[in-house]
Amino acid sequence: MSNTLNIPESLQFYFENEQQASAIQQVIESKSISIGLTWKEVEQYNIAKVSALTTQLDYWLLMKELWDVTWGKALASSVYKEVDSEDYEKTYSAESVWDDCFYKTYTFKENVICFKCYADDEGVYLGFFVESPNEQYDISNNMGLSDQWEKPEDDERSTQKGIIDIKGKTEIDVEPLTNLANEVVTKLNEQV
Amino acid sequence: MDAILNDTNLLANHAKRPFLFSKEAVQHSAFLLLEEHKKAVLRICEAFKPKKLTKDDLKICFYGFFGELCSRHGLYPGHRLGFDATEPQITKGIVKFLDSANHGDIAETRLKGFLLALLEGRSQNERLISSLKNARAFSIQAEKLIPSTNRRIDIFIGWNPNPLNSKKFEYGLIIEAKFGHKVMSGSLPDYKQHARGIFESPDNTALILLTLNRTLSIRNKSWQPVQWLTLMSRWERNLNDDDTDFTQFRRFIWKKIGN
Numbered sequence: 001m002s003n004t005l006n007i008p009e010s011l012q013f014y015f016e017n018e019q020q021a022s023a024i025q026q027v028i029e030s031k032s033i034s035i036g037l038t039w040k041e042v043e044q045y046n047i048a049k050v051s052a053l054t055t056q057l058d059y060w061l062l063m064k065e066l067w068d069v070t071w072g073k074a075l076a077s078s079v080y081k082e083v084d085s086e087d088y089e090k091t092y093s094a095e096s097v098w099d100d101c102f103y104k105t106y107t108f109k110e111n112v113i114c115f116k117c118y119a120d121d122e123g124v125y126l127g128f129f130v131e132s133p134n135e136q137y138d139i140s141n142n143m144g145l146s147d148q149w150e151k152p153e154d155d156e157r158s159t160q161k162g163i164i165d166i167k168g169k170t171e172i173d174v175e176p177l178t179n180l181a182n183e184v185v186t187k188l189n190e191q192v
Numbered sequence: 193m194d195a196i197l198n199d200t201n202l203l204a205n206h207a208k209r210p211f212l213f214s215k216e217a218v219q220h221s222a223f224l225l226l227e228e229h230k231k232a233v234l235r236i237c238e239a240f241k242p243k244k245l246t247k248d249d250l251k252i253c254f255y256g257f258f259g260e261l262c263s264r265h266g267l268y269p270g271h272r273l274g275f276d277a278t279e280p281q282i283t284k285g286i287v288k289f290l291d292s293a294n295h296g297d298i299a300e301t302r303l304k305g306f307l308l309a310l311l312e313g314r315s316q317n318e319r320l321i322s323s324l325k326n327a328r329a330f331s332i333q334a335e336k337l338i339p340s341t342n343r344r345i346d347i348f349i350g351w352n353p354n355p356l357n358s359k360k361f362e363y364g365l366i367i368e369a370k371f372g373h374k375v376m377s378g379s380l381p382d383y384k385q386h387a388r389g390i391f392e393s394p395d396n397t398a399l400i401l402l403t404l405n406r407t408l409s410i411r412n413k414s415w416q417p418v419q420w421l422t423l424m425s426r427w428e429r430n431l432n433d434d435d436t437d438f439t440q441f442r443r444f445i446w447k448k449i450g451n
Contacts, residue, residue: 022261022450023267026421036418041425
């Protein structure tokens with residue numbers, strides 16, 4: 001599995017500037033077509049709507065690929081058990097991943113471990129947390145990690161900004177994130 | 193292959209002149225047929241594959257609807273502004289940037305673009321739209337007071353073909369602009385009544401109900417519903433304006449649309 005991910009042109013367009021990103025977001029958020037448009041404008045809007053949804057799907061596919069080559073690789077030989085897909089409810093949908101993040105959840109003993117990834121115009125990120133019984137997050141909050149992992153915030157750990165830029169890129173090498181995922185899984189294996 | 197050969201020869205023997213096809217000939221035609229099938233299957237699969245969007249595809253459709261999405265466009269991630277403008281601030285801001293007393297000739301260009309964006313797409317507005325070509329004497333006001341009712345019109349715009357040839361305006365419109373769900377329907381008949389007094393003819397007048405999502409009103413049929421997204425996408429397309437203050441102001445409108 002290669003560590004180089006191709007960025008689809010839809011996402012290149014999205015990350016190119018804030019106005020283009022906002023236009024896509026605007027169209028995604030519009031629940032119904034604006035009234036008073038001419039036929040030509042309706043045609044343009046409809047094409048824009050399908051294009052915006054395709055961009056959202058491209059993001060889902062990219063995040064899944066990113067997850068597979070980072071957390072997926074690191075967890076391949078782990079003993080953690082992935083939760084059933086029905087437990088995700090709607091959070092694995094393209095809409096949810098677009099608004100929040102791509103994640104998979106595993107269990108081990110009485111701990112729930114969530115591994116996630118996401119991207120924005122400032123970079124590509126990994127994140128995780130370990131939830132122990134009674135909503136305790138000490139395992140992940142107290143885990144000693146390299147400097148490229150941020151200190152815990154809201155009981156979650158995230159990689160720092162700028163490790164991998166996505167803006168202006170046609171492809172990204174995510175090997176640094178693969179290494180950071182391995183670092184966490186190795187530490188987890190020692191602790192949980 | 194033997195079965196195909198037998199079937200082919202059986203079919204051929206129904207012809208008036210009997211043919212006997214060699215194994216090689218059948219093999220060759222079956223191969224060709226297979227290739228055609230393969231191509232057909234590929235074509236069908238291709239048609240069902242999600243279309244890969246190119247940056248040019250996206251540029252054409254998004255720039256076509258929103259106008260050129262560059263730094264002078266008003267679309268901008270709303271959360272970065274940090275706070276919302278209120279409805280009165282928006283209407284006053286629109287009037288400020290459209291008033292040539294504040295911004296000179298550029299304001300008149302903006303104003304015409306704004307009016308076109310509001311009026312386009314409805315045949316009843318054709319006379320108003322064509323009047324804009326020669327219009328010069330524009331009057332624009334936010335929160336215009338109707339003394340008899342103590343109500344205020346959100347935006348009033350009137351114009352004449354020639355300056356000051358009448359106390360009344362030959363052309364114009366009244367805009368009730370809302371971002372919330374609640375429109376004070378009671379005020380609309382008062383504004384309509386007021387329009388009769390200040391405009392020469394109702395035929396040259398438009399009453400615009402500008403909202404986020406309201407459609408035609410049965411109770412107030414003379415009011416034309418226009419949605420903010422329709423107005424702003426058209427207005428952005430009509431603008432060619434480098435004034436950064438004006439761009440910044442429009443961001444507050446887009447933020448409210450996004451909310």
